Amino acid sequence: MREVEVINRGGFGVVHKVEIDGQHFAKKTFDPQIQTGTDREKLRRRFVREVKIQSRIKHPNIMPIFRYDLDTTPPWFLMPLASASFEKKIAEDVLSSTIDKSAWQDILAAVEELHRLGYVHRDLKPGNVLKVGDRWVIADFGLVLPTVRDTTRLTGSHTAFGSHYYAAPEQAHDFHNVSDVADIFALGCILHDTICDSPSRVPFAQIHFDGPYAEILGKCTAVDARERFQNVAFFRAALFDLWQTEEASSSEEDDDFTLEAVQSVFF
Numbered sequence: 001m002r003e004v005e006v007i008n009r010g011g012f013g014v015v016h017k018v019e020i021d022g023q024h025f026a027k028k029t030f031d032p033q034i035q036t037g038t039d040r041e042k043l044r045r046r047f048v049r050e051v052k053i054q055s056r057i058k059h060p061n062i063m064p065i066f067r068y069d070l071d072t073t074p075p076w077f078l079m080p081l082a083s084a085s086f087e088k089k090i091a092e093d094v095l096s097s098t099i100d101k102s103a104w105q106d107i108l109a110a111v112e113e114l115h116r117l118g119y120v121h122r123d124l125k126p127g128n129v130l131k132v133g134d135r136w137v138i139a140d141f142g143l144v145l146p147t148v149r150d151t152t153r154l155t156g157s158h159t160a161f162g163s164h165y166y167a168a169p170e171q172a173h174d175f176h177n178v179s180d181v182a183d184i185f186a187l188g189c190i191l192h193d194t195i196c197d198s199p200s201r202v203p204f205a206q207i208h209f210d211g212p213y214a215e216i217l218g219k220c221t222a223v224d225a226r227e228r229f230q231n232v233a234f235f236r237a238a239l240f241d242l243w244q245t246e247e248a249s250s251s252e253e254d255d256d257f258t259l260e261a262v263q264s265v266f267f
Contacts, residue, residue: 001018001019001020001027002018002019002020003016003017003018003027004016004017004018004019004024005017007026009031011032011033012030012031012032012033012043012046012047012142013028013029013030013031013032013047013142014028014029014031015027015028015029016029017081018078024081025066025078025079025080025081026078026079026080026081026082027076027077027078027079028076028077028079029074029075029076030043030044030047030074030075030076031074032044044075046142046143047075047142048070048075049144050141050142050144051065051068051070051075051077052070053119053141053144053146054077054141054144055068055077057113057114057117059109059110059113060109060135060137061106061107061109061110061113061135061136061137061138062110062113062114062137062138063079063080063130063132063137063138063139064079064080064137065077065078065079066078066079066080079139080132080133082130082131082132082137082139083131083132084130084131085126085127085129085130085131086103086107086126086127086129086130086131086136086190087125087126087127087129089103089126089131090126090193090194093194094194094196094197095197099194099195099243101240101243103129103136104194104239106135106136106137107129107136107138107187107190108187108232108235108236110136110137110138111124111138111183111187111232112231112232112233112236114138114144114183115180115183115231115232118146118147119144119145119146119147119180120144120145120147120178120179120180120182120183121138121141121143121144121183121186122143122144122145122167122171122175122178122182122183123140123142123143123163123166123167123186124138124166124183124186124187124190125163125165125166125186125189125190126190126193128140129190145176145178147179147180164203164204165189165201165203166185166186166189166190167182167185167186167203167204168181168182168185168186168204168221168225169185169204169205169223170182170225171204172204179225180231181225181228181229181230182225184220184228184229184230184231184232184235185220185221185225185228187220187232187235188207188216188217188219188220188221188228189201189207189220189221191213191216191217191220191239192207192209192217195213196209204223205221205223206218206221206222206223207220207221212242212246213242215238216235216238216239216242219238220235
């Protein structure tokens with residue numbers, strides 16, 4: 001295995017592009033910025049948990065793990081090499097005023113499966129959604145939380161919240177016990193990025209937005225978790241109903257324009 005280049009470096013690890021028998025993969029290695037103390041050991045145990053959970057989930061929209069070694073120092077795992085991030089895709093789509101609805105199908109399918117299995121991702125954001133082949137997949141399970149299983153608390157004092165501009169308010173004060181609607185909050189923030197060329201948000205706060213997406217964004221990011229969409233299915237239904245309504249409206253406008261053009265010629 002030959003390391004080619006560094007792809008990304010975060011607070012808990014580093015991702016390299018590696019070559020094996022002429023093929024390229026992404027290798028994530030445990031390499032936290034915290035060098036000593038109990039927090040580092042918690043992070044190592046969390047890395048192990050990340051690999052074990054992610055490697056067990058077999059779904060086309062969840063980043064697969066091909067190989068791993070958790071007994072070596074430092075531990076590492078191998079996954080497909082992504083061709084793009086949703087963060088970059090959003091930036092391109094905003095410039096062209098388009099929305100990749102098939103990408104949203106993939107993202108929602110992944111989150112729905114994660115919740116079905118009893119997990120909360122806790123760190124959903126565009127940078128953690130990657131393109132592998134012709135599919136979008138959710139990656140980076142470093143903060144994944146089992147909601148229906150007993151688990152040791154592995155979040156140290158230096159690692160709370162997740163990503164502030166996508167994290168639900170309950171993650172700021174009870175990060176260890178959030179439910180899956182915390183991910184619904186994050187999905188609302190990602191949707192906000194998707195439809196707004198200059199999104200501005202207050203961390204952990206409800207999004208107030210004008211226009212057709214106002215109701216969906218407000219419900220996704222309600223401060224009271226009980227007022228949000230309670231599962232992915234409800235969120236998907238509201239979002240795709242809105243898109244269908246917009247498409248129908250656009251089609252009617254096109255028909256009206258065609259009729260006016262014909263009338264201008266013959267009358």
